[in-house]
Amino acid sequence: SGFLAELGVEMLEQPVAAQDLDGLRFVRKQSKLPVFADESCLVAADIPKLAGAVDGINIKLAKCGSLREALRMVHTARAHGMQVMAGCMIESSLGISAIAQISPLLDHADFDGAALLAEDPFSGTTIAGGTVKLGTGPGLGAVPRPGVRAPVAFSSA
Template sequence: MKLSWCAYRLNFRHPFRLATGERTGTDSVFVRLEKKGMYGYGEATLPPYLKENTSSVISFLKTIQAECLSAGTPQEFLSLLHQLEGENHFAVCAVEEAFLQLQRKLNKEEANDVRKVNTLSTYTLGLGTEEEIVEKLKIAEGFPVLKVKLQSETDQQPINLIRKYTDRPLCIDANQGWKDMENSIRFSFWLRDMNVMMIEQPFAADHYEMHEVFRKKSALKVIADESITTLESLKKNYACFDGVNVKLLKCGGPIAASEMLRFAKEKSMFTLIGCMSESSCGVYHAAELGAEADLLDVDGPLLINNDPFNGFELNGGIIRLSKLEPGLELNFVNE
């Protein structure tokens, strides 16, 4: 089995604005595993606020190259991979995605025909001017649920603006930007009256008690994102939230994500599968788990203008998967 990788910059169609700042793109590393003329692909997309970056991912891949590629069985490979994981969740996720796809091909289990994912996806509007929001709403035509970024627990303006153009249900992503409990509680009731379904990550990631109090008093479901990223953190803190947004990159790959979704369902939590600002490669693997979640949040490819992969289609909230392969020429290297 041969391992190679390609560093790549994903560029946004519009500047991506959050409560924490703004950026125009995201660095990524695509991983390719090859055996018997067949390929599997994975993706590590690396927002600048992470500990992991392009250099750390490539360094980890070189370790995998030296330590894991001679494993005798798939089980041995995965075991070695996760023994080396440490804090390299994004890198491990990319390798695991590529490995699982390659194994399906080798076992003649990879479906290349177009197939529909039954769970629907949201579309993210982000923050922006009225002109930008109107343009994004055109792209989001047909999506049954829209996701909106809010900067504070008193920020009514984006909701009022959106309601000038659509009455579709909304999900709020606060990105840890809210501070005041009483304002947040009052705001949740106003949001409910504006046809909002849920609030994702209102407070700082480590403010578990604050989330637990808010959950009991909020008019809306409270969903964890940054507060719960692994199965261990889910088991420890699930009672603070009504639901969880599971992201393959944060938890270390599809296998861990599936375990998190099963545990969350056992605890009657609302489940989402989300993504970072990924290309079609990463969200393809996330969408394959779609049947295990209540809602998908995998619109990453629609937010970028240089997606190098084919195989993932998202239109009006409906996902269709086909053969995952590069659509642009990528320079994969192994040193």
């Protein structure tokens, strides 16, 4: 990981399979870079078993399900001496606006999911020059864009 650090890599995120805690411990012991759990950490209850195996966790609302659970994760990780980051999957500015509400509690943030959309159905939180600017609309600050329809998936279950 010394070579990776020289290239500007800042951390290793989920370098092994989600259930491989021994692998996480091994990588952490060998690495000069901090190791973060992503898929190994879905909710706050997953954090205690990761203590000593990783330097931090990555919170994603699409994984944990709510801002309340995200806050539990922040506090649980801190209680175990871990760093906290939040990220996103490919999601609109609505999802980014939600997770950005906890950004003051984070060590790191990766909120670029909306940039991967061909057409974002919401405006709201923006990121420019490494600065997160929350939207000014009601609630989370995200506002539907006129004339843009979000894709809808239906289940016959």
